[in-house]
Amino acid sequence: MSAAIGLVFFIGAISLCVIGIAGIVLSRHLFRMVLALAIAEAGANLLLVLSGYRWDAVAPIVTGSLSGQAMVDPVPQAMVLTAIVIGVGVQALALSLVIRIRQRYGTLDMQEARQRMQDELDNDAGVTPPRSQERPAGERPIPAPAAVIDAGGRHD
Amino acid sequence: MRDLATLLFLGGLIFLLAAITGSLPFGHPPMLVGQAIQQVAAPEVGATNFVTAVVLGYRGLDTLGELSILFAAATAGGLVLGGVKSRGRAKAAPAAGFILRAGADVLFPLLLIAGLYVVIHGHLTPGGGFQGGVILAAAFFLPLLARPHESLSHTWLSVIEGLAGAAFIALGLVAMFDGAAFLTPLFDKGVLGELVSSGSLPLLYLAVGLKVGAELASLLMRLAQDDGAAS
Numbered sequence: 001m002s003a004a005i006g007l008v009f010f011i012g013a014i015s016l017c018v019i020g021i022a023g024i025v026l027s028r029h030l031f032r033m034v035l036a037l038a039i040a041e042a043g044a045n046l047l048l049v050l051s052g053y054r055w056d057a058v059a060p061i062v063t064g065s066l067s068g069q070a071m072v073d074p075v076p077q078a079m080v081l082t083a084i085v086i087g088v089g090v091q092a093l094a095l096s097l098v099i100r101i102r103q104r105y106g107t108l109d110m111q112e113a114r115q116r117m118q119d120e121l122d123n124d125a126g127v128t129p130p131r132s133q134e135r136p137a138g139e140r141p142i143p144a145p146a147a148v149i150d151a152g153g154r155h156d
Numbered sequence: 157m158r159d160l161a162t163l164l165f166l167g168g169l170i171f172l173l174a175a176i177t178g179s180l181p182f183g184h185p186p187m188l189v190g191q192a193i194q195q196v197a198a199p200e201v202g203a204t205n206f207v208t209a210v211v212l213g214y215r216g217l218d219t220l221g222e223l224s225i226l227f228a229a230a231t232a233g234g235l236v237l238g239g240v241k242s243r244g245r246a247k248a249a250p251a252a253g254f255i256l257r258a259g260a261d262v263l264f265p266l267l268l269i270a271g272l273y274v275v276i277h278g279h280l281t282p283g284g285g286f287q288g289g290v291i292l293a294a295a296f297f298l299p300l301l302a303r304p305h306e307s308l309s310h311t312w313l314s315v316i317e318g319l320a321g322a323a324f325i326a327l328g329l330v331a332m333f334d335g336a337a338f339l340t341p342l343f344d345k346g347v348l349g350e351l352v353s354s355g356s357l358p359l360l361y362l363a364v365g366l367k368v369g370a371e372l373a374s375l376l377m378r379l380a381q382d383d384g385a386a387s
Binding site: 002003005006007009010014017018021022025026047050051052053054055059060061062063071072073074075076077078081082084085086088089090092093095096097099100 | 159162165166169170173174182183184187189190191193194197198204205206209210215218222225228230232233236237281282284290368372375376378379
């Protein structure tokens with residue numbers, strides 16, 4: 001019975017972690033990536049708290065008199081308290097970056113934003129973008145053979 | 157290709173976590189630190205909430221590091237969103253409806269009291285500076301939702317935040333002047349379970365609460381102003 005309950009808790013925590021990381025890697029939408037980060041954090045926090053769990057124990061707070069009642073481990077709980085607060089800070093920072101990207105490039109899709117960022121950089125630097133299948137570079141479709149240019153240069 | 161690599165990585169992650177947790181006896185934690193802290197925390201620190209005893213008493217330096225990470229995140233958020241304020245003012249969101257305005261007026265004092273209660277009783281009951289600070293930030297953010305045209309002063313929030321952080325470090329330095337380690341709890345332990353007890357822990361948690369509240373309020377305010385500018 002107790003092993004089954006522990007198994008359910010651990011499977012839940014591990015799958016939260018894995019779902020979050022899969023969301024971060026596979027998603028192309030920036031806001032969904034932030035949400036996936038929050039889910040992964042929740043899974044990690046749950047794992048930490050579970051590692052300090054103890055059967056037939058109360059919360060680590062003395063009520064009334066000091067008794068021999070068993071308590072759960074307070075150290076992982078303090079660590080999770082730290083992790084939650086830092087997680088909020090990280091999420092706020094990530095959201096502010098997302099807002100800035102949305103204002104500048106008008107999209108939340110990661111690949112589109114990257115494409116527009118690259119175009120803008122190329123524009124500012126005065127560099128022609130690298131040759132691609134969709135947009136062939138240069139005016140002439142076929143470059144002249146090297147031998148002809150060499151010969152013309154010598155005669156002049 | 158990328159999806160395949162991701163699936164392989166996630167499979168490996170599941171295997172790793174399952175192997176670690178499988179070797180962990182559930183319900184019988186092997187860590188001895190927690191058990192030792194449970195026996196000595198009440199006489200040594202004087203707090204009935206052992207999580208507070210760990211956060212401020214035994215690991216006070218880590219809490220200072222955590223506060224500085226939060227400070228860095230808030231500063232970076234302000235830096236990223238800083239230049240938008242002038243544009244955000246021009247087309248701020250329209251005023252909220254009656255229900256939100258009345259609700260904000262009713263909830264503001266209640267949230268203030270609840271936040272201060274949670275902060276001050278951090279060494280006795282579940283709660284503390286971080287949790288109470290978030291409630292305080294919510295109390296100051298709610299009127300902002302109801303009336304988007306008014307806003308709190310960023311200068312005052314920065315002043316509160318800086319003073320609270322300086323007070324936290326000063327309490328740690330005073331302990332060093334007594335010859336103890338940095339952030340050792342000061343003053344008398346008092347009677348276990350009373351409001352004024354466990355030395356300087358309530359003062360430390362008050363500083364943490366004010367700092368977290370001011371930081372979160374300014375972050376939320378910047379996000380809200382920017383949201384008004386973007387849409």
